[in-house]
Amino acid sequence: MMKLQTKYHGEVEIEDAAIWHFEGGIPGFPDEKSFVLLPLLDDGIYMVLQSTASPYVAFVVTSPFLFFRDYEFNIDDATLEQLSIEKEEDVRVYAILTVRDPFSETTANLQAPLIMNEKNHKAKQLILNDRHYHTRHPLFADGPDKEKG
Amino acid sequence: MLILSRKKGESIQIGDDIEITIAAIHGDQVKIGINAPKHVEIHRKEVYLDIQEENANAAKNIEGLLHLLAQSKKDSGSEKKNDG
Numbered sequence: 001m002m003k004l005q006t007k008y009h010g011e012v013e014i015e016d017a018a019i020w021h022f023e024g025g026i027p028g029f030p031d032e033k034s035f036v037l038l039p040l041l042d043d044g045i046y047m048v049l050q051s052t053a054s055p056y057v058a059f060v061v062t063s064p065f066l067f068f069r070d071y072e073f074n075i076d077d078a079t080l081e082q083l084s085i086e087k088e089e090d091v092r093v094y095a096i097l098t099v100r101d102p103f104s105e106t107t108a109n110l111q112a113p114l115i116m117n118e119k120n121h122k123a124k125q126l127i128l129n130d131r132h133y134h135t136r137h138p139l140f141a142d143g144p145d146k147e148k149g
Numbered sequence: 150m151l152i153l154s155r156k157k158g159e160s161i162q163i164g165d166d167i168e169i170t171i172a173a174i175h176g177d178q179v180k181i182g183i184n185a186p187k188h189v190e191i192h193r194k195e196v197y198l199d200i201q202e203e204n205a206n207a208a209k210n211i212e213g214l215l216h217l218l219a220q221s222k223k224d225s226g227s228e229k230k231n232d233g
Binding site: 007008024026027028029040041046056057058059060077078081082096097098099101102103104109111112125127129134135136 | 187188190192193196197199200201202203204205206207208210211212214215217218219220221222
């Protein structure tokens with residue numbers, strides 16, 4: 001167990017096994033290589049990806065498939081190899097959210113999903129070469145707060 | 150910055166294992182082929198900058214995050230009621 005200062009959860013205790021290893025850091029944060037996932041509310045929809053090294057580096061994430069039913073992409077061979085991914089079932093995918101006030105204007109980065117291998121806890125932020133996806137998809141695009149045209 | 154002139158079909162070798170080839174030229178657009186080891190990540194520059202920028206935005210401190218979330222739950226709850 002280790003004690004961790006966090007951005008949104010105060011001080012928490014975590015086990016070493018809970019740590020996710022981002023060997024190459026993530027774009028913009030090349031030195032942040034070690035993170036934990038902490039749930040935000042008890043519904044399990046939103047999580048925080050918290051750096052174990054820097055308390056102020058934390059991202060709100062969610063499963064993109066909950067909000068974007070047609071979301072799909074291929075994981076390239078280099079990434080499969082890098083994370084030693086053997087089976088699709090071992091892969092967890094999260095999208096980083098840019099939370100806005102009001103929350104209904106929050107956006108999801110579908111162009112660069114987090115790919116995490118549950119088997120070995122290796123992870124990375126994958127940049128997709130797919131022009132359908134960009135960095136700011138409204139999370140509630142189909143909801144009641146849709147912009148009027 | 151090192152600047153080299155190349156024609157269509159010509160290449161540049163960087164180190165032992167990276168090769169960049171001019172595959173085609175159409176007007177002001179150039180198609181470039183890149184051979185590099187798998188661990189070398191290759192991205193369009195503007196895409197990479199976008200991702201960096203959005204990560205920085207996403208990591209900004211969110212005032213009253215839990216309050217915002219709780220509020221959104223409440224809102225969606227009342228929306229459902231209105232639908233009925």
